[in-house]
Amino acid sequence: MDLAGLLVFSTALFIAAASPGPGIAAIVARVLGRGAKGALAFSFGIAVGDVVWLTLAVVGLAALAQAFHEVFLVVKWAGAAYLLYIAYRLWTAPAAAQEMDTEVSFENPLQLFFGGVAVTMGNPKPMVFYLALLPTILDLTKVTALxxxxxxxxxxxxxxxxxxxxxxxxxxxxxxxxSARAIKILNRTTGAVMAGAAAAIAAR
Incomplete structure (x- = not known):
């Protein structure tokens, strides 16, 4: 692919990804409520979900995505349910001042990864970018394997x-x-943000 086309794609993706949406809200709320540990696996899952949408667009499977609407609907609700689960965990987390400096309970990286994938697959924002907007940015019929x-x-x-x-x-x-009070407010706020992200996904 020529450098100009790759730069156009990268610039458009950066603008789309940097603008706040359910995926970014989920990442930020996770880090605020649980710390940076586990954020890598969760974020990588979100990125892999983006690549899935990119692949569908490149190979011209937008129509197939519509044909398998029920499958994507299940994935969407799974993503929303996962965010609600995190929201519940954050909302009910005990608040103690020293908790900010201690390790959070172990979270399975694989579970975090698939949670990130589910969030992206059910998020309308990357779906619209790759399936609707990407064909207007690049000539997908001329994209080679390289x-x-x-x-x-x-x-x-x-x-x-x-x-x-x-x-x-x-x-x-x-x-x-x-302080314990500040941590409680933080947990409740990030939990509400997570619930809002889940609602945004479920509403589309």
Whole structure:
């Protein structure tokens, strides 16, 4: 793929990914409520979900995606349910001042990964970008195997930068909360954000 086309794609993806949506809200709320540990697996799952949508667009399977509407509907509700589960965990988490500096309970990285995938597959924002907007940015009929590999690499690179920025900012913000009362407010707020992200996915 020519450099100009790759730059256009990367720029458009960066703008789309950086603008707040259910995926970003889920990442930020997770880090604020649970810390940065586990954010990598969760974010990687979200990025892989993006690559799935990218693949569907490149191979011209937008129509197939519509044909398997019921499957994507199940995935959408699974993603919403996962976010609601995290919201419940955050809302009911015990608040103690020292908790900010201690390790959170172990979370299965594989579970976090698939949770991230489910969030992206049920999120209308990447769906619209890859299936509707991407064909207006690139001539998908001329994408070769090498060009597809370059698009996948660019997707991971762009999303990696965007997610790292949000995770870093959320981690710094989390350190500002030191009292038990502040932590309780933080947990309740991030739990509400997670529930809102779930509602945004379920409503589409």
């Amino acid at each position: 060009g597809y590999a370059e698009l996948v690499a660019a997707t991971f690179a762009v999303l990696g930068v965007v997610f790292a920025i949000y995770i870093g900012l959320a981690s710094r913000a989390r350190r500002l909360f030191t």
